[in-house]
Amino acid sequence: MRLSPAPALDPSLACSLVLLHLAVVAGGLALLSFASVSASGLESVRCRLQGTPRPPAFSQDGDFVIGGVFSVHNYMHTVDHSYTSMPEPLQCTGSLDSRELRFSRAMVFAVEEINNSSELLPGVKLGYQVHDSCSSVPMAVKVAFQLANGLDPMFDTGEQCLGSATVTAIVGESGSTPTISMLRIIGPFGIPQVSHFSTCACLSDKKQYPTFFRTIPSDQFQAAALAHLIRHFGWTWIGAVRSDSDYGNNGMAAFLQAAQEEGICVEYSEAFYRTNPLSRVQRVADVIRSSTARVVVAFAAIGDMRILLRELDRLPSPPRQWIGSETWVTDPDMLRFAMCAGAIGFGIQRSVIPGLRDFLLDLSPQKVSNSPLLTEFWEGAFGCVGVLEKVCDGSEDIQQLQAPYTDTSQLRVTNMVYKAVYAIAHAIHSIVCEERENSTVNCDKNLHVKPTQVLERLRRVNFSRNGYQVSFDANGDPVATYELVNWQIQESGKMEFVTVGRYDASLPPDQRFDMEREITWLKNSTQVPVSVCSESCPPGTRKAVQKGKPVCCYDCIQCAEGEISNNTDSSECVICPEEYWPNAERDLCILKPVEFLSFHEVLGIILTTCSVGGACLAIATATVFYRHRTSAIVRANNSELSFLLLFSLTLCFLCSLTFIGRPSEWSCMLRHTAFGITFVLCISCVLGKTIVVLMAFRATLPGSNVMKWFGPPQQRLTVVSFTFVQTLICTLWLVLSPPFPIKNLTTYKEKIILECDVGSAIGFWAVLGYIGLLSLLCFVLAFLARKLPDNFNEAKFITFSMLIFCAVWITFIPAYVSSPGKFTVAVEIFAIITSSFGLFFLLFVPKCFIILFRPEKNTKKHLMEKTSNDKRY
Secondary structure (H helix, E strand, C coil): CCCCCCCCCCHHHHHHHHHHHHCCCCCCCCEEEECCCCCCCCCCEEEEEECCCCCCCEEECCCEEEEEEECCEEEECCCCCCCCCCCCCCCEEEEECHHHHHHHHHHHHHHHHHHCCCCCCCCCCEEEEEEECCCCHHHHHHHHHHHHHCCCCEEEECCCCCCCCCCCEEECCCCHHHHHHHHHHHHHHCCCEEECCCCCHHHHCCCCCCCEEECCCCHHHHHHHHHHHHHHCCCCEEEEEEECCHHHHHHHHHHHHHHHHCCCEEEEEEEECCCCCHHHHHHHHHHHHHCCCCEEEEECCHHHHHHHHHHHHHCCCCCCEEEECHHHHCCHHHHHCHHHCCCEEEEECCECCCCHHHHHHCCCHHHHHHCHHHHHHHHHHHCCCCCCCCCCCCCCCHHHCCCCCCCCCCECHHHHHHHHHHHHHHHHHHHHEEECCCCCEEECCCCCCCHHHHHHHHCCCEEEECCEEEECCCCCCCCCEEEEEEEEECCCCCEEEEEEEEEECCCCHHHCEEECCCCCCHHHCCCCCCCCCCCCCCCCEEEEECCCCCCCCEEEEECCCCEECCCCCCCCCEECCCCEEECCCCCCEEECCEECCCCCCHHHHHHHHHHHHHHHHHHHHHHHHHHCCCCHHHHHCCHHHHHHHHHHHHHHHHHHHHHCCCCCHHHHHHHHHHHHHHHHHHHHHHHHHHHHHHHHHHHCCCCCCCHHHCCHHHHHHHHHHHHHHHHHHHHHHHHHCCCEEEEECCCCCCCEEEEEECCCHHHHHHHHHHHHHHHHHHHHHHHHCCCCCCCCCCHHHHHHHHHHHHHHHHHHHHHHHHCCCHHHHHHHHHHHHHHHHHHHHHHCHHHHHHHHHCHHHCCHHHHHHHHHHHHHC
């Protein structure tokens, strides 16, 4: 959106506005008063200057005059006002800044170059008025009024309270604070001001400063570049110092915001100004010396920085890596501070201005003597000032002078002055000149050009000079390009500025910063210094901010169980996926080991051996029984049920093998159902044998006819019936909710247990409950038959076997529930094998012993004798 020109002011209002500004400014300024003005309005206003005008340092008349304001001196003479007499004129004091003198002379050079040009403003002569602001606000305000009013003590004007010698535009000032003060004065009159060195981001606010332009980038860009630079080298713990001025405060605020976005912490942020008491500067120096941050960012003006470094140089200080703003980091006069060797910072692009050096050195004795400013510079440069010193006679050779004034090898800000003058010239050119059909340019030097016209045309200038593009955006700012400057000590021992990189804000964020050369750091080292509050947290840990300290101060805490961090300085740990677990270093998620009861592990081998061994014993016993099937003891113990029992025991031993190995769908369904059915078959046989014993004993009683109701068919039916019920339960279980393999991720966090889920808990406990019910029934019947003749029946052995069986399975329940992982399966297998061996050893081993080792007892006579003896008792 284009800004409209400042509206023309009412004559009386204009003079009143000027007086209002001056009411708050120290005496000695160029005051304006006005003659009485009637309410009906007059066509002209008579104005009179108050105070003593201060002549410009350099001036030249012209068709159009450009003002220039530079901080050639560092201080202004302070006067105590008595308010009883006219105040003394404002005067500059302190040392002369020859670099600022070069800036002012560069403006004169640019004007003369334009006046000699046949392309830009041909036939038009530009004039200039160059003033010294003494780096102070009061003098800058005085100069602003003087440039606006002119030097005539009395003048008439019909439009506004401005003198006849007003300027069309102003170049300057070097400092942001004086620039702001000047804009408050000249802004309402629409006089454009183009600064070469005022970088405060606040000046981009067009609502407050609609007449401001600059050829140097805003601190907003430099602040972002500095924060990016610091982050690039891994510095997260820094100190910050700044000038207590608009430049320092606004620049540091922008930097601190950018630094916060980059994750950089600031240990301290100190402000000072060159006019502060020495104790204030000493306190800032002490903070720097005692800090733990090895990197210091200084957003300070040259005069302020010079005082601070002088104080730090007074006492030994720990080495610090200095990061400087463009104001001081490219000032050749600062190279004398060896403690700043290795300093880096962003500076304006170095440039070449043809003919400037010859112009700067073209100082004849007459030119020097005609200018108090040049005379002061000459006497200071050649040491011929004062009564006791030698007298300058004009024989001094400026060609041999080594000073910032004559050094044109690092033309950075100087080029900003040069471009500012040319920008104003191009704006005037677009107003007074027009190109004819024959490509000739005709300029009307008599055309009255208002500052507001120049202001409007400045917004649209776009040209190239010496290879450098000049244009302004909507905020009056140029495209931000910087060079990364490094203070390097050369082989000769001399410290010089070396360009090691570039920063271009017009490029995408990831392409703006470009390193070109190696940087020399502290003590001429190539090793990047480290400046962190806490050392980096390695992978496998996370950062925990220390209480009451910035986020850059933290402790490294190992990631919690089940979490990892695979990056350095992770702020949080990441939980591994469900089937993964951290490695020992907790920096990588690895697949959890899968665990199940395997045939290849020791426990699996032992259980497999016991299972197969039990089955072999059962088969061997069946073989023995078969070979002696006609013997008394085999026939007396119901050989049919005995063979069926041995078969079921064999299956019981073998079914435990289905619990070993990697669970699958078929093995999960088979293991529990096979176990349930075979055990019921086994218990049914034992129960049948027990009932046969009881019935046989009852059949020996007089008049008893029981055995005909429990003969072999009934025995078979009993076994089949009991087994059928279990088969029905297992069938319903498999149909409705069968067991299935699962990955148990809860028992152990660090590994996966492959096991079988029972599917339906009701089905599982129904199978076990039915087995327990039959076992309890068998135990009761066997207990009732325990006193029957030993030689005839096995009731006692059945009682003890059932007692062992029940004891095993009663203890199995809590052990099964509490055993973790694969041991749950091992407990179940152990219960199966133990109960099977209990039945086998108590029911068959005594008989096998008699058959094989006591054949004399394996006779009907022996058994009948024992029975007879028992009956007598």
